[in-house]
Structure formats: structure tokens, C-alpha cells
Amino acid sequence: xxxxxxxxxxxxxxxxCIAREYGAKTPITVKSISEKEAIPFDFLEKIVSRLEKASLxxxxxxxxxxxxxxxxxxxxxxxxxxxALEENDAPVNCRLCGRKSVCSSKNVWKKIENSLNSxxxxxxxxxxxx
Amino acid sequence: xxxxxxxxxxxxxxxxCIAREYGAKTPITVKSISEKEAIPFDFLEKIVSRLEKASLxxxxxxxxxxxxxxxxxxxxxxxxxxxALEENDAPVNCRLCGRKSVCSSKNVWKKIENSLNSxxxxxxxxxxxx
DNA sequence: TGAAAACCGACTAATATAGTCGGTTTTTAT
DNA sequence: ATAAAAACCGACTATATTAGTCGGTTTTCA
Numbered sequence: 251x252x253x254x255x256x257x258x259x260x261x262x263x264x265x266x267c268i269a270r271e272y273g274a275k276t277p278i279t280v281k282s283i284s285e286k287e288a289i290p291f292d293f294l295e296k297i298v299s300r301l302e303k304a305s306l307x308x309x310x311x312x313x314x315x316x317x318x319x320x321x322x323x324x325x326x327x328x329x330x331x332x333x334a335l336e337e338n339d340a341p342v343n344c345r346l347c348g349r350k351s352v353c354s355s356k357n358v359w360k361k362i363e364n365s366l367n368s369x370x371x372x373x374x375x376x377x378x379x380x
Numbered sequence: 381x382x383x384x385x386x387x388x389x390x391x392x393x394x395x396x397c398i399a400r401e402y403g404a405k406t407p408i409t410v411k412s413i414s415e416k417e418a419i420p421f422d423f424l425e426k427i428v429s430r431l432e433k434a435s436l437x438x439x440x441x442x443x444x445x446x447x448x449x450x451x452x453x454x455x456x457x458x459x460x461x462x463x464a465l466e467e468n469d470a471p472v473n474c475r476l477c478g479r480k481s482v483c484s485s486k487n488v489w490k491k492i493e494n495s496l497n498s499x500x501x502x503x504x505x506x507x508x509x510x
Numbered sequence: 511t512g513a514a515a516a517c518c519g520a521c522t523a524a525t526a527t528a529g530t531c532g533g534t535t536t537t538t539a540t
Numbered sequence: 541a542t543a544a545a546a547a548c549c550g551a552c553t554a555t556a557t558t559a560g561t562c563g564g565t566t567t568t569c570a
Binding site for chain 3 (some may be wrong): 253279280281295296298299302309310311312313314316317331
């Protein structure tokens, strides 16, 4: 249940790759990540570009270009990554339920959302490098 | 992200309806649940039949038939309900990853799964009736 | 100046979800 | 007995989401 999309799985793995190079002079290319991680290049490009829009990585164009973290790995959480890649970040959007008052179940989904967020917030990229 | 399916949302609401009648002599019909909760009848029938296969409810055919809980609401958890309705109950199935050893991210998804399960296990139907 | 990279948007394919339909079986009230 | 009301069942369709592709433009560096 509640499948994590490939997009998000790939995105996290890509972030870990990029994080490994934190501090290096030259950025890492999408091509190299896609080879290392066996992720389709074109798809990965799109994913990384969303991570950039969320200011988690910075891109540099041209030869010797690529991507690097925009801040230290300790300052990037799994929640940051997941939020960057998924649009509706709540498991259940209660506005869509239509029967707000009747929906006795909404507390369940709210609890799940909270526990999910607190788990994701507690994990940093830093902690994943070890 | 990680959307809860309508199937599961409907299923939980149906279980709450059925639980409200716990102790009554006559069971509650799918028709009546579908009207109360504004859930498509045919779809709901399928959902409830899965809840029955998971032994969460018992059906009685014929006139005056319907469904009732198969055990007290305190003995049924949100996890029981969700598991009955979703096939792959883990957010990420690591066997599908294909690069087990390389998958540095699997601990993240495992943590999510654990926190999710412990949240769902901690919620009983009983607690939702109040 | 040419190659290598990011960057961009539109498209397609595959899969999963949501919902429908037409029936059969069982039970009960009349 | 029988008719109605319900569960029960499997196959089907429609819609939405996810995953992946493609063709191009722009920027940078050697």
C-alpha cells in the first residue's frame, strides 16, 4: 500500500550520489548517476531538474558541468527530497472527501501523515552517507 | 505523496459504519452504508467482500441480511483494515529494486514502513467510534 | 568552434485505480 | 411455494497516474 513512486526512489538515490561528491571541485553529471544507479537517463534528467527547482541542488551547464548539492548534506532531509518530487504531499486530501463532517476517518489519515512527516524530517542526507 | 486509495478510504468508513451497529441483532446492508457514506454501491460491495475474506466482517445472505463485525471493535485495528484492502503492503518492495546492495536508500523506506505500521496498529475501530 | 553538458516541454506507453455490469445463490417474510 | 432482498462473484471498461521517451535549445569550456 501507499507505494513510493519510482520518481521518488530514483530521486533519493540520485541525491545520495550527489551528496557523496559534496566538497569536490567538479559537479557530477546526470549521465554518470544514471549509469551508476541504472536509472533511465531522460527520466532522471527530469527528476534532477525538479530537485534543482526546489533548491536542493545547483546545476552548471556546459563541459565539466553537472550538479552539486546547494547546501551541506546535514541540512537536507528526506522530507525535503520527497516534497520536491511529489505534488500532493498528503496521503489524503480532505478537501476532496466532500463529506468533511461525516468523515470520521480523517483522524487516521492525519495521524499517518504526521508520523510520516516526522520520520522523513528526522532523516538527513548526511546520515545516509554512512 | 503516497496517496491512500479510495478503496481503502471507503473501506475504513464502511468499517466504522458497521462497527457502530456492533451488538445490534440485525446486520447492516451494503446499500445502507453506500447511501449514508455516498459511496458507489457496486464498488463498495467489492470492498466489503474483501473485508469479509480477511475475516473482519461476517456476511449474512437473504432478506434481513447484511454485514456485522466478526469480533469486537477493540480487536480490529486500522492496520487490519488497510492490509485487507491493499495487496502490496510495503511502500517499497526491495526485491523489485534489482540493485539490492547498491540501494543505500532502502533504510529510509524501511523506516517509513515501520512508522506507518506502528501508527496503524495503534488505532482501533473502538477508538474511532468516539 | 565544437563537444558536452544542463535545460525544457510535449508526447507516448504502461500500469493501477475506480467504477460498472450481469449474473448466481441464499435466506426470509408472506 | 414463492417472491423479494440481500450477499456473493468474476469479467469488463473507463479514467488517472506513473514511467519513460523524444527532439530540441542554451550554456560553458577546452
